[in-house]
Amino acid sequence: MIVSRWLTRPFKARMRGSAAWFEDRTGATELLHKGLYEAVPKKGGWAYALGSATLALILLQLFSGIFLLLDYVPSVTDAFTSLDYLRTSDGFGAWVRGLHLWGSYTLIFVIGLHMVRTFLSASYKRPRELNWVTGALLFFLVLGLAITGAMLPWDQAAYWTTVVVTNIPHYLPFIGDGIRTLWRGGEFVGPITLTRTFAIHIWVLPFLMFSLIGAHLYLLRRHGEFGAWVNYSTDPNEDEEKQIGERIRRAEPPYPTKRIARRYSAPRETVPFFPDQLIKDVVMSAVLIAVIFVMGLISGAPLDEPSNPATLSYVPTPEWFFLPLDQFLVVAPTNPLIAIGVFGVLGIGAALMIFLPFIDRSPERRPLRRPEVIIPALFMAFTVIVFAILGISRLYNL
Amino acid sequence: MNLRILLSSLQPVGGSVLTNGVVVAIVILLHIQIATYITGSSTLAIVSEAISMARKDERHGRLAYMMVKSQVQIFAFGSATAILFVLFLLTGLWAIFWTALQQITFWVMVFEAAFFLVEIVLLYSIYANWERLGNHRRARLGMMVLLNITLWWQMFLIDVVASFMLTPNAGDVSILNQILNPTALPLTIHRTIGNLAWAGAVIAVIGAFNYLRLTRHSRVPTPDAPAGLRPLRSIGAMAVGHLETEAKRAEILHWEWVAQWGVIWAVALSLLQPWVGYSYAKEIQLHAYGAWYTLMFGSLSNVFLIQIFLLGMIFILGSLFFWRRMVRSGAPGAGRQLALMVALILLTLLAIQPAWFAGSYADAVAAGGNHPWWQGGLLNPIGNFIPFKVAALIGMVIFGLWSVTSYATALSRGHIVPGGSSRGAQRTALILGVTVSLMMMVMGVLREHSRQPYTINGEITLHQQITNNAPSSSSVDQGQP
Amino acid sequence: MKKMSRREVLIRGTGLGMGLIGVMLSVPAVGFLLSPLFTKQKLTWITVGPIDEVPVNQPTAMIAEVPVGTGYPTPPVKRIVYVVKKRDGPTLALSNICTHMQCDVHWDPSLGNFLCPCHGGLYDIDGNNTGGPPPQPLAQWVHRTHTDAQGRTILEIQNQLDEHI
Structure with missing residues (x-):
């Protein structure tokens, strides 16, 4: 009865009716509307697109990772064989694995750029401290996923990565040996090492990651996109206070931002997120994914010899993003310095990175006016670059 | 091409090794000082010009022009020294060695020479058309970048030759192995950073010299200085009745700023050097063990200590300069700067202990320093690799970084009064320049002497005899099970 | 309450x-x-082979099939035993596991040292750490020798190192 009445109505009205029904039951359109029509700063949209590109790449990793699970077996005897099968016989399998590898490389690169952008524009200052903290934790989770992922193929490269990486906790005082044993499932690398690493890679870290992404996005929407200092300049010929007052009065949600210096509470000009910003986000993601798409096909993901702990000629090389750390291990000699170097220096570095918003609390946003953070950051950046180059030179000559 | 077949067909010539060596060393050291300044200042000129364009800042524009002009003034002399030792001294006095090296690194040398041509054209075009290109500053900047790229490539190529002499890659002379020989990239990075620091130091010296010259007879050398701080040293000299003109005041302010600009670059860039130097030494250890031993434990280890001392002096003098500027301006944080200087002095003293004086690992073991406190010992937190030195170097870097950052922060907050400098601060900048210069010379002596008795490590001796016992790089397929 | x-x-x-x-x-x-x-790791003795042919003062790599002894049953993995014979003093059965990050070290005749390719660690012929980052000497496999029916000296190792690294 109801069905026939519904079917006899004109098509448009029918659709309108069911859309209204769905909207009434779920509120989906309202939610979508709220999500799409928010104000974002007008200048610098391409730089802000790095954030959404990071999200797109993480989703790509999830997507390609699920497909890799169709073939991969997490066992020391079969992991290599299953990937070798995937490479040689399984249709598009090699391409999907290429997507996953190049996706991870691009992701690390892009999330790094996103951090640099946020750092330079001082977007992390109050009230957006927790945006930065969640973002920095996400960065470390991405690195953790990358390194655990590198262990899974169980070829020579993966095996030696596993040996070195699972050995690093050993230098922690008191609990180091315990952590190594737990991760490896014994004193030596063995079958349990691979299954535990696999569990970390596909469940533990992604679970933490998606929780943090939720928090990160929620916080972004709560305080609005900060943008950069260029969005908050005032005309020096006019009364500054008046200009800022006018700006705050005319601000659209989510501005004006609360708990912030008046000058930085509302950008000078904003555009709606949809379509002005979203088009940039989509173009950026599309270009990056196109690069991954092509590299995944033409370069793919390498597979070494099967793992062999009894080698005299194999030179283990780290993944490129761990090259600076590897070179750092070269220059940190002997037991106490290894521990101090790896857990002290790098731990302090990581802590400084995570807690940056609570260290740099001045209201100043222009990079050249913040030498107290820019100079140490430049020093660290140069150190990382220099170590990477030295690492390449060292490995070439081994 | 096989190096060894080639070498065996050459005969040595006579001549005193010592005088031959000294002659070449003097000319080369002179050349290096000039060439590295040109290369480094070329980059700094770009930085300065770019800032000037972005901020419409006259001072930076003037500084950039000064650097370009100074490059023009010394370029001919620098190339002349290069031609002198390449064409005459090395071919005359070190014929066999030099011929062999030329044959091995032929293409590297050809490009090295070709770059001179490009540089001359670019440098003189930029200089001669500086005013005319004033309305096209982007084009001018583009030319400066091109010049800079050629200069850096030239430096990289000569580094390839220099590093090949120390680590000749087991006699493998393919172009790629020359270019990527074990110490080529470490040396290049070491020099890249060193050149910038040296250029900064020269700028600082120029600024300080001009400041001191302009304020020499002046009662009031610091136009905006607090009244109580004006020095009275020139009473009785020509100063009495001397009137400061506005133009002269502006000049004094400018050179004071130039000196400060240079000092910041010189100190900040030097902060990276221990990192790179350590990795460089590590490569020498792995690929030229004898040379490394000479440097670290052998006859040159004491000279190496001078090097460490000079490195410490760069940080100390930088901190001293910053402190004097800060205390004169009444900037907050001057006390901290002083404390940092004291810490840097102590760390330098720690780092320059000779091996026979410093505590050894055996001493640490005797004191129970090799096991942790919960086992009843004193854990030696410094490690057993050259006791205390690595930690002292790391400390120097961290405190040096703090010192620069602290000054730059005071500067950006407007706590440093322009014109508030004392003459003493400027003299510190002068000494800093001399220190960096000395450091480069000592480094040259160290690198060239470490591989004695060879000119190409393991291949040709100082007496230009071919030995062919190059240490092979690690061959890994042995020990058959 | x-x-x-x-x-x-x-x-x-x-x-x-x-x-x-x-x-x-x-x-x-x-x-x-x-x-x-x-x-506990399941410990077993593994026969490496005769060591009479091993030259003096020249570390020689021998391969042993070593059971992992942890986790679900897996086939044994190949491991290297560096047999070092000295003119005087005991014969060593060094592991080639670097004490720094556990990479595979190898004997480099030109350096006269064991070299670790990962971070440039160096050990002398007795396995003492002589340069680079390693904090400790090379560990030995727990080992014993016996003479077989042909009069050869047979080296046996256990799947554990006699020094915890």
């Missing part, structure tokens, strides 16, 4: 219930997670 309101009882009860669920879930989970700490 103060009398609790109904609301307070309910709140406490909710907390108690959640805590109970947590304990029930975490005991087996944490125990399972930590089990490698309490599981």
